[in-house]
Structure formats: C-alpha cells, structure tokens
Amino acid sequence: MIRLLFETRQPWGVHYSNPRVDEMLRSATRIIDPDRRLRLYQAALTVIREDAPVAFLHQLVDICGRRKGAPVFPQIDQRISVYNKWK
Numbered sequence: 001m002i003r004l005l006f007e008t009r010q011p012w013g014v015h016y017s018n019p020r021v022d023e024m025l026r027s028a029t030r031i032i033d034p035d036r037r038l039r040l041y042q043a044a045l046t047v048i049r050e051d052a053p054v055a056f057l058h059q060l061v062d063i064c065g066r067r068k069g070a071p072v073f074p075q076i077d078q079r080i081s082v083y084n085k086w087k
Contacts, residue, residue, distance in 0.1 A: 002025060002041060002044065002045065002048075003025045003029070006018075006021060006025070006044070006048055006053070007021075007022055007025050007026075008022050014053050014054050015053075016048070016051070016053035016054075018047060018048075018051060020047060021044050021047050021048060021051075024040050024041075024043055024044040024047075025040075025041075025044055027040055028040040028041050028044070
C-alpha cells in the first residue's frame, strides 16, 4: 500500500516524488528478511511524514458485531456483505 500511494511513478498515488523514498521502497520489495524489510519501510515512512505530501488526519477503527450464525461479514473496504439468506 505504501508503494501504491507514495512511489513516484504510481498513477493513482498522491503525486509525491522523492528519489530516496523510491529507492527505499524498491529495495524493501527485494529483501526477504522481514526485519530488514520492516526497517526500510519504517525509514521510508519517516521521510514521508517529514515531507508531509498529504495531511495525515486519523485512521478510523471499525467495530462490528453480528449475531451468532448471521451471514454478515465486514470487509476491509468498510462494505458489509451479506451472504446467503438469513433464516
């Protein structure tokens, strides 16, 4: 997701360009070690936050509940899909 939003050549990103960030993001995709990859992503996010190409407001946390047996499944995109018929 970070690459989709902040890499220079992404057509649907935030139109942000920083060669240093681009290199960190590309390098992270080629590293197998999860700890090293995480450090690169964290370093890229630090630079992105300092550059502030967008206004970071807040992240909503959705709380969903359902009755046992109800065929309702919350989705990551905040849609609520209902499968089958509720009997």
